[in-house]
Amino acid sequence: MTIHRLAMIVWIAHVLAQPCEPGFGGPDCSVSRRSIALLRHHDPYDGLKLRPPRLTGWSKVADSAYFKLISLANATVAVEVGVWRGLSASLLAKSMRDCGKGGVLFAVDTWLGAIEFWNLRFSHGKPDPARDMELINGYPSVFYTFLSNMVHENVSKFVVPLPMTSAMGASLLARARVKIDLIHLDAAHEYGDIKQDIELWLPLLARCGVLLGDDYMKNWPGVKRAVNELAHEKPWLRVVTSGYGVKWYARRRECEMTPPANISSSPPSPSSRLSPGIVEPFKPPTSLPQVYRNRKRNRNPNPKVEGVQLD
Numbered sequence: 001m002t003i004h005r006l007a008m009i010v011w012i013a014h015v016l017a018q019p020c021e022p023g024f025g026g027p028d029c030s031v032s033r034r035s036i037a038l039l040r041h042h043d044p045y046d047g048l049k050l051r052p053p054r055l056t057g058w059s060k061v062a063d064s065a066y067f068k069l070i071s072l073a074n075a076t077v078a079v080e081v082g083v084w085r086g087l088s089a090s091l092l093a094k095s096m097r098d099c100g101k102g103g104v105l106f107a108v109d110t111w112l113g114a115i116e117f118w119n120l121r122f123s124h125g126k127p128d129p130a131r132d133m134e135l136i137n138g139y140p141s142v143f144y145t146f147l148s149n150m151v152h153e154n155v156s157k158f159v160v161p162l163p164m165t166s167a168m169g170a171s172l173l174a175r176a177r178v179k180i181d182l183i184h185l186d187a188a189h190e191y192g193d194i195k196q197d198i199e200l201w202l203p204l205l206a207r208c209g210v211l212l213g214d215d216y217m218k219n220w221p222g223v224k225r226a227v228n229e230l231a232h233e234k235p236w237l238r239v240v241t242s243g244y245g246v247k248w249y250a251r252r253r254e255c256e257m258t259p260p261a262n263i264s265s266s267p268p269s270p271s272s273r274l275s276p277g278i279v280e281p282f283k284p285p286t287s288l289p290q291v292y293r294n295r296k297r298n299r300n301p302n303p304k305v306e307g308v309q310l311d
């Protein structure tokens with residue numbers, strides 16, 4: 001090998017090792033808002049009429065779970081499908097920020113709510129403040145609260161809103177040839193919807209990326225069924241349904257060879273009736289940034305672990 005070629009390799013390795021700017025991700029930092037043709041010349045936060053902070057949501061896991069999963073996926077490109085006011089989006093974005101490698105989070109949501117937001121039967125006939133869509137003339141305006149929250153949480157540089165359906169978001173990012181390190185699925189929870197979301201988004205995952213989802217629990221049987229089917233249908237994936245409250249996540253088995261120090265990969269207990277894809281790998285975090293320790297906002301420090309057992 002000539003000295004010139006060696007120097008070139010060293011230079012390329014050096015360039016690739018550089019962290020990206022906030023709002024940029026991917027191996028060569030080329031993925032950003034500008035990857036989406038329409039947003040190339042448009043900043044969604046420009047001229048925003050800031051609303052007061054209103055960051056309610058349903059994050060039932062410790063904030064540190066997001067940091068650990070972002071670290072596991074080594075994520076600089078992430079997507080959240082189902083964003084609402086941006087609680088989990090802000091935690092994902094802060095995790096990327098704290099990993100110090102830059103990053104971009106595409107936030108895909110119609111901001112029109114899901115069936116349980118419109119049908120008061122789900123909230124015993126009374127309006128539910130957590131699901132208040134901030135209707136103006138019958139049309140939800142919560143999108144502007146979400147944008148404002150991202151500004152208040154100081155993560156607007158990282159978060160790119162894509163106000164569209166899950167299917168359109170997947171199609172748009174596929175056409176932009178974006179490979180995603182971490183995908184968080186938390187949109188509609190009916191069986192057909194989550195099944196479709198898994199099918200739409202899995203092909204966009206980077207090789208050792210993490211597909212993460214919410215609400216693997218009794219109250220959402222459709223989510224449990226779709227995730228159990230994923231474990232059976234794709235045995236090359238390791239599907240994990242315990243350890244992070246009601247979160248589940250899936251990753252190629254071949255990528256689990258070297259788990260980070262704070263994520264154990266202990267084998268499933270022989271006595272339990274587990275699917276080949278379901279394991280119990282959780283150990284409490286050992287080394288996390290201070291910001292993730294003893295957070296007041298961690299609503300449930302002892303999350304109920306659901307469903308390592310298949311129905």
Ligand SMILES: C[S@@+](CC[C@H](N)C(=O)[O-])C[C@H]1O[C@@H](n2cnc3c(N)ncnc32)[C@H](O)[C@@H]1O
Nearest residue numbers: 057082084087088109110112113165166187188
């Ligand atoms: C449970 S909330 C998301 C909560 C959020 N991840 C958090 O933790 O704060 C569900 C969101 O999914 C969105 N949604 C439902 N169906 C959707 C679809 N087909 N495409 C895009 N967004 C959808 C709703 O508008 C709603 O904002």
